[in-house]
Amino acid sequence: MKLHLASGNAHKAAEFASLAAEADLPVEIVAATGTGGMPAVVEDAGTFSGNARKKAQALRGLLPAGAWVLADDSGLCVAALDGGPGVESAYYAGPQGDSAANLRKLVETMRGVPAERRQAYFACVLLVIDPQGREHGFEGRCEGSLRETAGGSGGFGYDPLFVPAGQTLTFAELPEAAKHALSHRGRAWAKLAAWLRDRPDVSA
Secondary structure, rough: EEEEEEEHHHHHHHHHHHHHHHHHOOOEEEEEHHHHOOOOOOOOOOOOHHHHHHHHHHHHOOOOOOOOOEEEEEEEEHHHOOOHHHHHHHHHHHHHHHOOHHHHHHHHOOOOOHHOEEEEEEEEEEEEOOOOOEEEEEEEEEEEEEEEOOOOOOOOOOOEEEEEEEOEEEEEEOOOOHHHHHOOHHHHHHHHHHHHHHHOOOOO
8 A cells, every 4th residue: 555644854754764674564655756746834833743634734735635645743742842843843944844953952952961861752643544635643652852962864853863762873773674663653653564464455
C-alpha cells in the first residue's frame, strides 16, 4: 500500500521509510513532493493532534479518492520553558521554519540553566486518514534532557541537543536503529504498524 506523507520535510520522509522497512510492512511512504508538493498549512490548532489533522486533510484534498494519508506533528517540550516550544517547535526562531536557527535559539535560551532543570520530552502524534475518510491517531513520547551544547551529525531538528532518558548520547549521536527504538516518532509508529498489521487491506 502507498501511504502519502503530509509533509515537505525530506528528513521525515526518509525516517518514515526507514521505520516502515524495519517493521517489515508492505508500505511505501510517498512524500508530498512526489504528488505535487505539500500545500501550505497554518499550524494554529494549538495541539499536536489538531495540527496533524490540518496537514492530513490539506494533502488529502489533492489526492485521488481512496488514498491513504499520514500526517505527523511533533515537538520538543521543555520543563524550564513551561512546555515550550511545544507545538511551535518548527517555528521557534521565526515563521521561516529554519531548524538550524531553532536549535541555536534553544541553546541560547537554555544557557546557564542547571542540569536538574533541563528535563524535556519529545511528543509525536501520527494521524492516518484511511480510504473511507476515517481518522486514526497514534501517540508517542520520549522523556529525556537537554545538553548544554549540540552533539552529533545524525537526525534533524533538536536531535543534537536531546539525550533520551537512560542514555548518554543525543538522538543525533545514536545509531539510527537505536534512535527509532527510543524516539517519540518510533513509538508512535510502532502503534501504527501494529494497527496496520491487523487490517486486511494493508497490502492493497
